[in-house]
Amino acid sequence: MSDLLQLVFSGLANGAVYGLVALGFVAVFSVREIVNLAQGEYSALAGLSAISAVAAGLPLLLACCLVVPLVVLVAVAIERVVIAPVKRMTPLISIILTLGISTVLKAVMLLIWGPQARGLGPFPGRDFLLGGVSIRSQELWILGTAAVVGTAVVWFYEHTLRGKTLRACAEQPVAARLVGISPRTASMVAFGIAGFVGAVAGVVSSPIYFSSWSSGLALGLKGFVAATLGGLVSLRVALMGGLVLGVLENLVAGYVDTGYRDAVAFLVLVLVLLVRPQGLVLQPKALRV
């Protein structure tokens, strides 16, 4: 029994990171219909920058608080320079562009930080045992951060005027413009949020899952799979999807074979695309968000 709980708990922490990354996919897709393949790179960039900031002498939490807005700026700047100038965005162009961004970011990170994986120092707190389950304080940080950030993003999209205008842009771009909503701003905000959740995921996960120039790839893939569970438009389902995927991976690794861990994500993806490409949202005509 304590095995099961242990596997589920550490899977939840892992899954919370996927869930945060998945929020980033949804944040962009629900506004621009772009699958942002550079989503995972925001996390790697944030993790590595935080490691450098700490090495330069900044206190850990301050470094994290500085790095997150920095990555948001990078994400928005990339949107301005690369995404915004494209007049007619087709799925093909968006994929090529975001793949290009991802490749450039990885190359830059490789040049700056070199090829080795590194971890940020652990956040304050003590690891402890609860009913035979070992709980790392960092895992609690991850779960707590994911809960706070996830709630904030959902609340922003569903309950604030600004969030609603984002959805309006996605539903009816022409009508939104007619009533004075700027698609330009909407796109910037969407990418900013994607950068924000990606960066948060990057800094909280770095102490136990490590950061390297290439760590964004696997993270992006898992986040994408979690996001497809919500049809790439539901924030709530994407966050839940991340948690489910994390737990499922750990259960498969524990009870079946560790070699199949990474196959879980692909299997889930294939099943979702075959059976319910609109995602697991219950109403067949789900509103975006």
Next chain:
Amino acid sequence: MARRMWTFAAATAVLALGLAGCAEDTPSSSGSAGGASGSQAGPIKIGAVLDITGAGASLGVPERKTLQMLAKRLNDSGGVNGRQIELTIEDDQSTEDAAARAASKLLQTENVDVLLGASRTGPSLAMRPIAEQAKKPMISLAANAAIIDGATWVFKTAQNDRVVVEKMVDDMSAKGYHKIALARDSSSFGEGVAELFTELGADKGIKVTAVQKFDPDASDFTAQMVNIRDAKPDAVVIWGIPPAASLAQQAFRRVGPKVPVYQSHGIGNQVFLDAAGSSADGLLAPLGRMLVADQLSADDPQREVVTKFISDYKAAYGENPSAFAGYAYDAFTIATNALKEAGTDPNKLREAIQGVSDWPGVSGVFTMTPENHSGLSKDAMVMVTVKDGQWKLADSATS
């Protein structure tokens, strides 16, 4: 909806391709001295294939530094028999196919005289048939004995996994451990390790009761370690390279009972200690003498070469060399010594490498023979433990 499906499918394909390929090219660095190439005059060409990016990065990077330092030093002092060394280093991205491509390129296009690498077993195995076919000497820096078993042209400098397991089994049997559980790297580095323990432990009543695998780039090890814990072993063996080996060490110390942990010789670098932190305290690992150079006795045959290598490396890069840097030192020095003795004729060169006898290197005292292309016995290792983030000679029950 059709459009969205299309986006999904395309994005999926791209991500999957990315994961499978990781097709980043990193600039390969090439060392000094240009000029005309010819087989008997002009520079001597040494090619190296290393795991500079990807899962083996913590091995390949110090190896590259070592080779560059040694080549520069040798060229500054006049080269080999008056000929300069031209060193070309390729990155195999820690993958088998890239290692094979790089080996073919070095042997066929660049026409190198000696091939060094790769850093890990899998890529080295992929290079072996290419070197055998080209009939040029190759010296691998990796562990698994399969790289050299029955080979004519392939040698290696890292201690064979077999002698590492022998060393561990001796220690376990002296301490009275019988049930051991193994968590091993799922790549070729970990292949055959469980079988070796079963074979070598049979006489001493040592049995492997559980085997778990992990990917060299995995990040969460809880599942494996829970299964290891449930096997209730007397001792645990973790067989991998950092950072995976460090994370596995942490994970076991977190969920597992307080039983001794043995690690392989794959952990001989600072990256392991940094990433494992305090969880590394008290582990046992058979490692080369370099990591405990300051604790060696004055009459140790390796003391001089090891001390000099450490001070040279520190002067050049401001950090301590890892055991992997040592493998690169041995490979490069064995190759250049043989070149000095025999020139660049492949057959004579191979004979010269095969003739290495009682030569004190950084990883041990080498004696190659036509049958033994590894040259190191279990005496090349000492049991090392970790105390307060430092390597310490363990009070070996066997020594």
